[in-house]
Amino acid sequence: MIIRENNVKVEEFSDEFMIKPEKREYLPSELIFFDLEHYVYKKPKCIGVFGACEFNERLNEILVTQYMIEDRDEVADILYLARNYFIKMKKLGKKAIVTFSGNNDFTVINYLFKQYGIEYDFNKEFDSIDIQKEYEKNKTTSIGLKNLEKLFDIIREGEVISGSNLAKTFHKVLKDKSYFKRMPEEKIEKILLYNEQDVVNLYHIYVKWKKYIYDDNEIDDIDELEEIDELEDEIDELDNFNYENKSIINH
Template identity: 55%
Template structure:
């Protein structure tokens, strides 16, 4: 299992254009920004990378945690770590919301696997959901993908875009071959982790710059 903790410095005047929900434009302080890379074949098989972050107001940083699976024997471990992460966010840091982009897929996967492995946890029971794709559709009356929304919000990614099918094939091989991960070049592992981390970072930046870019036409 790869466990990676990262911090991103945030500009202090970042939040003037933050998304306003029910008259509150500071819900980012109470939110977890969440993105999964996963493998589904007819039904959810595994979480390949769990990525989540939160805003540390005291230190003015975005704190990101990632877990990456190395073989099928770590599936229950990554689920246990994910559950522990959410419990810590809710009970210790008092977070109340989970921000995603098209989060239904991620919830479907993680909730299915939590249930399958008897971890007795459902994310939506403890957090309110904020789906930025749905919020965009409400404003613009049309759908959009995350990478297109990043472009609309002036976000330039450091990592190259990896397709969902490519990631699924990689995690499928990891689940079938205990030694596949050890044969993967470190560059490929780092590329997947960076891709996931930037998805999480993008969620935060889109949320906190929302009104600057997303306006009714």
């Protein structure tokens, strides 16, 4: 099992730009940003990489925690590590989990918890904020995480890896006990970096939300304000023109 923790420095954030779901407001320090890389074939087979991060307000940095299985014998181990992580975060005062299209991840982890007899109820322990659903509340269309990152001017480190390629990798890890040992170190690092970027970028999107996302009513209001500004500019120009002409005539 690969167990990795990494500290990522971040800029100071402003409360005015954060996501504020209806009747629910959380500071970044109260949140867990969460993402899984998993393998599903007809039903969930395993979690390949567990990734989560938390914001440390005192140090102004994100602590990323990752677990990655190395063979099929660790399929249950990663589940226990995941549960223990959430138990620890609850004790530290975390109140909600932030995901992107998190229903998929929760479906997988809950299925595997049940399969391996691990008792844990996310609904009882944490509130849930799905950034994709928050986007859909403001817009009439849906969006993928990578396109949302572009909208937020986020430059992703490392390569984007497709879900199907990740699934193929973890299928081989389950099937061949020595496959992971033969994997190039570069490939392992790419997978871990990809997952790390997913959770870190969820934090950036959360704290900068209102800087980039407006709902349709706000856009209409902005358009109206711009039209009023343009009209006022035209009136000012007309007043200046009349004043100049009057001056010429009087002269």
